[in-house]
Amino acid sequence: MMIEVSLMVTAVKVFFMPLYRSTDFEVHRNWLAVTHNLTIDRWYYDETSEWTLDYPPFFAWLEYGLSHIAKVFDPEMVKLENLNYASDMTVLFQRLSVIILDLVYIYGAKSCSELLSDSTSLIFLLLITNPGLLMVDHIHFQYNGFLFGILLLSISNIITSNFIFAAFWFAVLLNFKHIFLYVAPVYVVHMLRAYCFTVSSNDGVHTPWYSFSLTNLIKLALTVISVFCLSFGPFIDQLPQVFSRLFPFKRGLCHAYWAPNFWALYSFTDKILQKLCIKFGIPVATTEALMTGGLVQEYEFAVLPTITPSVTFVITAVSMIPALIKLWHLGADRGYRGLSFVRCLTLCATCAFMFGWHVHEKAILMILIPLSFLSVLGDVDCNLFLFLSTAGHYSLFPLLYPKNLLSIKLFMLLTHMAFAFCYLPMLYEQMRFQKIVKNQKKRGFMLLPGLTRLQSLYLYGFMVLCIYENSLHTFLGLDKTLPFLPLMITSVYCALGLCHFWFSFYYYFLTFNLSRVPTLITSRSAQYEKKLT
Structure with missing residues (x-):
């Protein structure tokens, strides 16, 4: 089944080749040229193109390797001066490179799904048909599938308690794309708790005490340090320049299209307050915000305090602390601590998305x-x-702005929703939300399977949103006077859903108790860790 699904999804990716592609296509073509033509001491200094190299060294080496294959397809592709070059062979090569590197994602999805003996096929299907990856990688153009494949390999090793391999794969991942630093604290806390500390109690009644394994800590440290030395070693004399490329804090709080997070609501509130102040004659800055105009730059708010990178860093770190403390305590249960790690990783990724600096919607x-x-x-x-799969994937729709892609976006999202809403609730037929569904049907209101009344109403709202931004906005003549209103509405509406998810998942994680939280316990992951007890 896995082979058949992978082949079908790959066929879909091939059909996407001639579709719209973003500026990221030229970004990666330029990186091919930079790494192919210049010595490594100039990779992070070159400014021939505005799309300078700003990924960690492992990704630069990946581009270097790909450039030698690209030269066979079209030698003009790897010439530095050929800016915005996009011959048919160039498009073919770059699209194929994403598809082939997706084999890593397929393998990572297989490694994780096989840990779940009762739901292997379903979880593999959900991972492989993820509409976000299809939109971002195979239409918009990026290499996220390859990166998330490495993450899934690390997660599968965490669950099976292969901590050295888990640390190795995560260190490799960080040196491909540093955005995953956001979830690094989860790895640190979990590995210290599960691998470097053990809990003992003489009689099982008194307070347990911790014993520390220096040997295990040294193993982890050597694994991670070795990977970073291999990555950054050749660039040791230019580390300040490399880091200035990796962390460009002058890009502003929000991306061109507001990622649907707390700062989208913050920015929207500032705009509303600005309009109210002007209406009531209160002195306020009247400069129009450019944050929704497609430009990436710093911006000072008109009414609310302007946010700096340090503020977002502190808020993000503070928001993660309760989850990390809970993860430490959940680590005492060997049978389920691997799954607790995945929940905490998801939660901390949400914290970073909600409060981080210059967050991309793709995150x-x-x-x-x-x-x-x-x-x-x-x-x-x-x-x-x-709930989040629907809201989160819809929030990616503005990435593919050409009107002729609307049917493709909707088809991918609705197909994935059909799989999820049809098969996932069937796993929990005896659990509480199925009873809610039956009760609500009697009242004449059709809930979406597995969701509450409020969640269903919210998701139904996306139908109204889709109709407005694709038809009514232009019909009402607002496309000339308020061209970015649909983007703002989409961002704010999706941000409300993200806030609901963040609060709900945080409460669930902090109050998680194996004795009273319904959980499928037939997973092989539990069996792996129970062998350790």
């Missing part, structure tokens, strides 16, 4: 991918996955 995939795995492990996980 929603850091939440949705591990949440897909969790969806078969508990009724609350399932409920929140069904």
Whole structure:
């Protein structure tokens, strides 16, 4: 079944080749040229193109390797001066490179799904058909599938208690794309708790005490340090320049299209307050915000306090602390601490998405991918996955702005929703939300399977939103006077859903108790860790 699904999805990716592609296509073509033509001491200094190299060294080496294959397809592709070059062979090569590297994602999805003896096929299907990856990688153009494949390999090793391999794969991942630093605290806390500390108690009644394994800590440290030395070693004399490229804090709080997070609501509130102040004659800055105009730059708010990178860092870190403390305590249960790790990773990724600096809307995939795995492990996980999967994937629609892509976007989202809403609730037929569905049907209101009344109403709202932004906005003549209103409405509406998910999942995680939270316990992951007891 896995082979058949992989082949069908790959065929769909091939059909996407001639579709719209974003500026990221030229970004990666330029990186091919930079790494192919310049010595490594100039990779992070070159400014021939505005799309300078700003990924960690492992990704630069990946581009270097790909450039030698690209030269066979079209030598003009790897010439530095050929800016915005996009011959047919260039398009073919770059699209194929994403498809082939997706084999890593397929393998990672297989590794995780095989840990779940009762739901292997379903979780593999949900991961492989993820509409966000299809939109972002195979239409918009990026290499996220390859990166998330490495993450899934690390997660599968965490669950099976292969901590050295888990640390190795995560260190490799960080040196491909540093955005995963957001979830690094989860790895640190979990590995210290599960691998470097053991809990003992003489009689099982008195307070347990911790014994520390220095040997295990050294093993972890050597694994991670070795990977970073291999990555950054060749660039040791230019580390300040490399880091200035990796962390460009002058890009502003919000991306061109507001990611649906707390700062989208904050920015929207500032705009409303600005309009109210002007209406009532209160002195206020009247400069129009450019944050929704497609530009990426710093911006000072008109009424609310302007946010700096340090503020977002502190808020993000503080928001993660309760979850990390809970993860430490959940680590005492060997049978389920691997699954607790995945829940905490998902939660901390959400914290980073909600409060981080210059968050891209594509970062929603850091939440949705591990949440897909969790969806078969508990009724609350399932409920929140069904809810967020719809809202989160819809929030990616503005990435593919050409009107002729609307039917493709809707088809991918609705197909994935059909799989999820049809099969996931069937795993929990005896659990509470199925009773809610039956009760609401009697009242004449049709709930979406697995969701509450309020959640269903919210998701029905996307039908209204879709009709407005694709038809009514232009019909009412607002496309000339308020061209970015649909983007703002989409961002704010999706942000409300993200806030609901964040509060709900945080409460679920902090109050998680194996004795009273319905959870499918037939997973092989539990069997792996029970062997250790």
